[in-house]
Amino acid sequence: MRKSITMLSALIGMSLSAQVSAQVENGNFESWSGNTPDNWTTIDSGISVAESSNSYNGASSAAVTVNTDSQSSTDLRQSVSVSAGQSYTFITWVYHTEGGVRARLYVDGYQGYSTPTLTGQWQQVSYNYTAGSTGTIEVGLRFYDVSGFDGSEVVYIDAFEPTTSGGGSTGGGGCSTNGGELALTTDNYGGETSWQITNSSSQTVASGGSYASNTTYSEAVCLDDGSYTFTINDSYGDGICCSYGYGSYNLVINGSSVASGDSFGASESTSFTLGGSGGGTGGGSDLSGYYASADGLTGFALKSELHNIIDSHSTQSYSALWSFYLSYGRDTYYENDGSILDIYSENPTGSDSFTFTAGSDQCGSYSGESDCYNREHAFPRSWFGGAVSPMNTDVHHIFPTDGYVNARRSSYPYGEVGSASYTSSNGSRLGSAASGLGYSGTVFEPIDEFKGDIARAYFYMATRYEDVIAGWQSQSSYGDAALNGSSNQVFENWFLNMLLSWHAQDPVSQKEIDRNDAAYSFQGNRNPFVDHPELVSEIWGN
Structure with missing residues (x-):
């Protein structure tokens, strides 16, 4: 039981x-x-x-x-x-x-x-x-x-x-509508694991500890509207996966995951807000505020209305991306050292092989990994015809990355690698596609930590540019491998199935929530699939 x-x-x-x-x-x-x-x-x-x-x-x-x-x-x-x-x-x-x-x-x-x-x-x-x-x-x-x-x-x-x-009938002091559960599986040393939820006044409102090893627990959570931080701790400092067992945690509130993970050091914290309108909560099924006009829609009709909401953002210059990275592209989540957070070199479970100093290490030329960082179009710009606005400067899909690894990735589609010809310092790989992927060409595979980030960037691109993306299939042979020439499904089946898998396996993180908020300030639109990750299945679940 x-x-x-x-x-x-x-x-x-x-x-x-x-x-x-x-x-x-x-x-x-x-x-x-x-x-x-x-x-x-x-x-x-x-x-x-x-x-x-x-x-x-x-x-x-x-x-x-x-x-x-x-x-x-x-x-x-x-x-x-x-x-x-x-x-x-x-x-x-x-x-x-x-x-x-x-x-x-x-x-x-x-x-x-x-x-x-x-x-x-x-x-x-x-x-x-x-x-x-x-x-x-x-x-x-x-x-x-x-x-x-x-x-x-x-x-x-x-x-x-x-x-x-608790429901509304309990009177003052009762829980509002934010019920949920923490699903926790411990590793070989369950007694080292504890957790707590604190409110905006740093008061502990829920906590747990003294767990058995290799056991799955279900903890009821009841929270009023407000801002919270979930923190999970490991007293030995090696997290709950994967050296000594395969532990994991997933905090689900109102049917949406607000904090999840497995690999961390001594602790890992995720902030979330309940009851707010608009975005920035990392989930929630009530489409109000910013997304109110899409409430009640499903399928491609939902996608089209989301397009109307996030369309016509304020186009920024290409050089303005450097300024965005200076302010919002730093590592305040892993080493917390203020260096540039590079998804192709970041080691989520240990020390990075090298770091980039924001501003001074911008590319420039490079001859190998660690020389400099530049602006990586997760959705390659050759797929939409080159330096074409507004796609070329849309920060929702452009990440700071190692210049050399960026060049090795080139315009190949993302995928799952069977045999690698190149591996970056954090394990990102270039090589021939894995058997069973549904594609037999060369692909680039980021590490698991960032696969969901990339998937949600692609769902954003499919939605933001719904009115033009059907014409991008013929721009590049690599783009043709991933795009199916439609404005609704957008992606070939193999690529869509992979993105759906990545989206599910790597839920929205606090890093993505913060970046989405910053992008909204920067260019005036949001990624709906970071704010409401459940919308991915509402649109592409069929």
């Missing part, structure tokens, strides 16, 4: 309401009657369910075999009781085997999707629900076929559970 640990410190300035629980019965799929999991009563004709030992925790999970592409026949559900004004965070864990089927959470209606391209590993899908009335609702999952579905595919489901937080 998955453990649920009580917060070890008092909740300052707020209180948890009485636990009026929408208890999911047999959510860990440990109880079975033949091939039917007990308490799961709505099993449609398009799926079959069997007990499996491939579990997220406990002894069993549900192996759901999807046998149809008729989406009206693939639901697995049960009814739970809820109380008016009460907030519940429903969470389940999904394990995809082939990538041709995705799971959609059902909580009194169809909610968020899993990412089918993340195969061979468990992923979390969650949704925060506030009951409008007292009664019963249905919860569960529906399974959808996607590209690559061959008529039959197994998806494993486990640990379907709610977390209860």
Whole structure:
């Protein structure tokens, strides 16, 4: 049974309401009657369910075999009781085997999707629900076929559970609408791990510690609107992954991840804001303020309205990028030494091989790595025709990087490398594409720490330049390999699937949030996929 640990410190300035629980019965799929999991009563004709030992925790999970592409026949559900004004965070864990089927959470209606391209590993899908009335609702999952579905595919489901937080009926001092959960998996030395959430007055409002080793925990979190900092600590100073076990953490509030990671030193902190309009929170499903006109839209209609919102930004000069890097391109996240943060040389888990001094180490000429830093177009400018405004100076996709590594990357598409011909000091690689990627040419692969940053920069480019990007396919042979000549999907299937995987594997960080805020000040528009990462699946999830 998955453990649920009580917060070890008092909740300052707020209180948890009485636990009026929408208890999911047999959510860990440990109880079975033949091939039917007990308490799961709505099993449609398009799926079959069997007990499996491939579990997220406990002894069993549900192996759901999807046998149809008729989406009206693939639901697995049960009814739970809820109380008016009460907030519940429903969470389940999904394990995809082939990538041709995705799971959609059902909580009194169809909610968020899993990412089918993340195969061979468990992923979390969650949704925060506030009951409008007292009664019963249905919860569960529906399974959808996607590209690559061959008529039959197994998806494993486990640990379907709610977390209860206070609702509006609790009166003053109760939690607002910001309920969630910290999912924490410890490494071989769980006793070294602790965490806390502090508010804007540096008061600790939630914390945990004294954990067992190699154990998964689920901690309920209930927060009022405001600004917070989540900090995870390792008393030995070597983080929770990956030298001595494979620990990780993911703090989900209102259905969106606001802090996650695994590899760090003595501590790692992430700031987030709840209840604010506009952007800068790193997530949230309420499209208000800056994004209000896109609220309620999905698919490519949502993408087009986002384009209207972020279009026509204030074009800056190419030289102004140097000034942006001087102010906002420094390392205040890893070594915190004020050097230029170069995604092609930064070592997130140790000392960098070299550093660049902001301003004085601008390129210039170079003959090898570490000579100077320059302006890397993550989306190569040859793909859109060269030094063409406003793309050529759009800071949302232009990062400070080592000049020599930038040149080695050239205009090759990003990808996953099978055989490397060149490796930078932090492990970024150039080489032939890995088998199974769907592309056989030369690609450049950044390290995992920055893959999500790059993916969200590409989703930004596909949206900001929706009105012209269909014509870019013919500008470059490398661009043609990644772009499909459309203004809606924009990317070839292999490239889109990879970007979706990178986006999911490397969630939005505080570094991205801060950079997005700075870019808004610099040129007057935002990257919606940093502010609301869930919009990626709303647009490209199909």
